[in-house]
Amino acid sequence: MYNTTELCSVVSGHSSPAAILCKCTTRTAFISQLVKKRQPWILLPGNFQRLLSRVLKLALSSEGLYQLFNIPAFTTAMTSSTNVSCFHEARRVAIFGGTHGNEMSGVTLVNLWIQNGKEIHRKGVETKPFITNPRAVEKCTRYVDTDLNRAFTTENLSAPSGDDLPYEVQRAQQINEIFGPKGSPEAYDVIFDLHNTTSNMGCTLILESSKDHFNLQMMHYIKKAIAPDSCPVLLTEHPLLKYSTSRSVAKHPVGLEVGPQPQGVLRSNIFESMRVVLKHALDFIELFNEGLEFPPCTVDVFRVSEKMDYPRDTNGNIIAMVHPNLQDCDWEPLNPGDPMFQTFDGTTLRYEGAGTVYPTFINEAAYYEKQQAFVTTRRETLAAGAIKKNIGQSYSV
Amino acid sequence: MRKKMKKALEMEPVCLPALSRVAICGGTHGNEMSGVYLVRELQRQKLEKAGSATLTTVISNPRAVQVCKRYTDMDLNRCFTDAILSSPVTDATPYEVRRAQELNTLLGPKGNVGAMDLVCDLHNTTANMGLSLISYSVQDWVIMHIYRQVQRKITSAPVRFILLDLPLADAYSQDSLGKHGFSIEVGPQPHGVVRADIFNIMKEAVDQTLDWVQCFNSGSAFEGGEVDDVYTFVKSVYYPRDPETNQITAAIHPQVQDHDFCLLHPGDPMFLMFSGEIVKYEGEEVLHPFFVNECAYYEKSIAFHLARKMTVTIPPLQVKRD
Numbered sequence: 248m249y250n251t252t253e254l255c256s257v258v259s260g261h262s263s264p265a266a267i268l269c270k271c272t273t274r275t276a277f278i279s280q281l282v283k284k285r286q287p288w289i290l291l292p293g294n295f296q297r298l299l300s301r302v303l304k305l306a307l308s309s310e311g312l313y314q315l316f317n318i319p320a321f322t323t324a325m326t327s328s329t330n331v332s333c334f335h336e337a338r339r340v341a342i343f344g345g346t347h348g349n350e351m352s353g354v355t356l357v358n359l360w361i362q363n364g365k366e367i368h369r370k371g372v373e374t375k376p377f378i379t380n381p382r383a384v385e386k387c388t389r390y391v392d393t394d395l396n397r398a399f400t401t402e403n404l405s406a407p408s409g410d411d412l413p414y415e416v417q418r419a420q421q422i423n424e425i426f427g428p429k430g431s432p433e434a435y436d437v438i439f440d441l442h443n444t445t446s447n448m449g450c451t452l453i454l455e456s457s458k459d460h461f462n463l464q465m466m467h468y469i470k471k472a473i474a475p476d477s478c479p480v481l482l483t484e485h486p487l488l489k490y491s492t493s494r495s496v497a498k499h500p501v502g503l504e505v506g507p508q509p510q511g512v513l514r515s516n517i518f519e520s521m522r523v524v525l526k527h528a529l530d531f532i533e534l535f536n537e538g539l540e541f542p543p544c545t546v547d548v549f550r551v552s553e554k555m556d557y558p559r560d561t562n563g564n565i566i567a568m569v570h571p572n573l574q575d576c577d578w579e580p581l582n583p584g585d586p587m588f589q590t591f592d593g594t595t596l597r598y599e600g601a602g603t604v605y606p607t608f609i610n611e612a613a614y615y616e617k618q619q620a621f622v623t624t625r626r627e628t629l630a631a632g633a634i635k636k637n638i639g640q641s642y643s644v
Numbered sequence: 645m646r647k648k649m650k651k652a653l654e655m656e657p658v659c660l661p662a663l664s665r666v667a668i669c670g671g672t673h674g675n676e677m678s679g680v681y682l683v684r685e686l687q688r689q690k691l692e693k694a695g696s697a698t699l700t701t702v703i704s705n706p707r708a709v710q711v712c713k714r715y716t717d718m719d720l721n722r723c724f725t726d727a728i729l730s731s732p733v734t735d736a737t738p739y740e741v742r743r744a745q746e747l748n749t750l751l752g753p754k755g756n757v758g759a760m761d762l763v764c765d766l767h768n769t770t771a772n773m774g775l776s777l778i779s780y781s782v783q784d785w786v787i788m789h790i791y792r793q794v795q796r797k798i799t800s801a802p803v804r805f806i807l808l809d810l811p812l813a814d815a816y817s818q819d820s821l822g823k824h825g826f827s828i829e830v831g832p833q834p835h836g837v838v839r840a841d842i843f844n845i846m847k848e849a850v851d852q853t854l855d856w857v858q859c860f861n862s863g864s865a866f867e868g869g870e871v872d873d874v875y876t877f878v879k880s881v882y883y884p885r886d887p888e889t890n891q892i893t894a895a896i897h898p899q900v901q902d903h904d905f906c907l908l909h910p911g912d913p914m915f916l917m918f919s920g921e922i923v924k925y926e927g928e929e930v931l932h933p934f935f936v937n938e939c940a941y942y943e944k945s946i947a948f949h950l951a952r953k954m955t956v957t958i959p960p961l962q963v964k965r966d
Binding site: 355511 | 681682684685688689712770832833834835836837838839840841843844889891892895896897898901916918937939940942943
């Protein structure tokens with residue numbers, strides 16, 4: 248077994264955890280210092296992880312290490328990184344606000360950052376804040392002609408441009424030119440699209456593809472950083488329910504949906520939550536660009552399943568409201584037989600599905616016209632492989 | 645306090661004419677959904693009477709309801725001043741002014757013996773105001789007794805009264821068309837959304853109002869007493885703006901957000917700047933914020949209103965027998 252002095256000499260010369268080590272006089276002090284500093288395992292540079300693991304293995308059992316650092320498998324960190332996906336440096340990142348002109352947190356944050364971008368600046372990254380639907384923002388309305396966040400279809404993007412096209416389709420073509428073209432190597436690396444919802448969804452991250460390991464790793468990072476607060480991940484990968492979003496122009500589209508907040512209203516708590524999540528997201532990108540390798544991880548997600556409309560009469564008028572027991576219960580289980588809707592004269596209508604689902608977007612104002620009272624989801628765990636930056640790429644400041 | 649109560653109980657009962665024509669209005673703002681759905685439900689149930697009183701139900705701004713917006717050209721609920729109601733109609737007249745004049749014919753004429761006896765206008769707010777009754781006088785004993793009944797019977801939300809101290813000619817809202825009138829304001833609810841809990845509170849308030857009307861008309865004697873939680877509008881507080889860009893530079897502070905009718909003391913935080921600084925309340929009087937962060941008030945740059953709290957003594961009330 249190494250004593251502390253030997254530990255220090257072995258790890259000295261590396262970054263800050265070493266400084267902690269050298270100050271400790273006993274082994275227990277060393278362990279407690281590391282715990283106090285809350286040095287997340289994943290933030291330690293790859294080769295230092297391996298060295299420290301080898302050293303600590305002698306001082307502690309695997310069990311002890313797991314408890315300290317909450318790593319799924321001690322041995323994983325020990326093995327050399329064979330199955331690592333390499334991605335290009337994320338050099339161009341955009342932050343979209345005002346895709347819906349009355350979702351105020353994103354509008355306010357982006358306007359703030361257009362004025363002064365210091366907060367979103369990260370070394371080696373070009374972060375571009377951008378108001379996607381300025382006419383809708385000016386009128387404080389969701390959209391002018393058509394929903395911009397449904398407008399990025401192949402059909403729209405390849406249509407001949409012209410003033411006769413709906414405003415949002417013209418806008419989609421312009422955005423595709425600046426930040427895309429969608430699907431091409433020139434497209435932006437990451438786009439964060441900022442939204443609010445009247446639903447009680449907290450800080451929800453929206454993932455479009457279950458195979459986007461970069462995004463999965465980012466979301467895993469954000470979830471850990473924001474804990475104990477939760478950050479549910481909504482996976483919109485679905486043959487019918489997936490929609491063509493403004494962020495889909497980028498290689499790695501990330502939706503951020505924060506609620507509950509009424510349309511046209513700016514709530515301080517919602518605003519600050521969105522700000523914090525973005526901070527962590529940009530931190531992740533910076534670490535990635537610095538060469539940090541992110542080990543394999545799993546991410547719990549909610550995969551969209553089915554759209555549920557309001558009960559309507561023969562004229563198409565809504566005849567019931569979301570039941571008080573379901574209202575505000577986004578992400579909570581809805582079991583067969585649970586109350587779902589309440590008619591205006593007080594009758595309860597119950598959920599009659601086959602199994603338990605997890606509803607979300609419950610009572611979103613904008614979805615009345617889309618015939619959606621809520622959407623059901625099913626829980627799933629996605630695995631993300633290890634990722635790191637492509638070595639050999641020039642590092643631009 | 646005891647002296648006042650004694651005085652109230654000893655007062656001669658006030659006798660007022662029966663309320664034979666009652667109107668319930670929804671959709672005065674087209675995106676305030678509880679009233680829209682409640683009026684539609686009353687129409688579906690073909691509710692035309694409340695005891696001996698006739699009941700009229702109206703969707704006040706159908707065009708705004710159709711597009712689920714507050715208004716199309718201008719706020720309908722600011723169009724009921726004497727001046728606007730009597731203004732000549734031209735091609736340039738906004739839709740809501742024409743509609744206000746139509747409603748004046750249907751429910752009024754304002755100030756005239758032919759007007760509805762009671763007009764009750766249904767509204768929602770994004771502010772956390774629970775159930776509020778809003779009117780222009782604390783000496784309209786019909787309204788004050790209705791308020792007392794609603795406050796006693798409803799337990800699912802806090803119930804308060806808001807006084808807008810304006811003479812009838814300047815009264816701008818639809819409820820001023822009736823001989824007696826008040827607005828029912830329930831929140832918090834996002835515009836464009838119908839929440840079951842909020843709908844049910846509004847329904848209870850309307851039920852209690854119609855119940856009171858029936859009891860009053862059939863001769864019940866209502867004893868005098870005191871009503872509290874009465875708030876008088878004092879002034880509005882505006883959002884701080886950047887002098888150069890005119891953009892709003894702060895959000896309402898978390899200590900005021902959702903704290904309608906709580907106390908605001910000099911020195912208490914009011915706004916949290918995006919830069920992190922706090923803007924404090926620098927008035928001298930302790931007041932009560934309400935309509936805190938109401939969506940519709942952004943266009944007027946109003947963050948919230950401030951009110952003074954008071955108690956009102958009301959006399960016993962009974963219907964006038966012919």
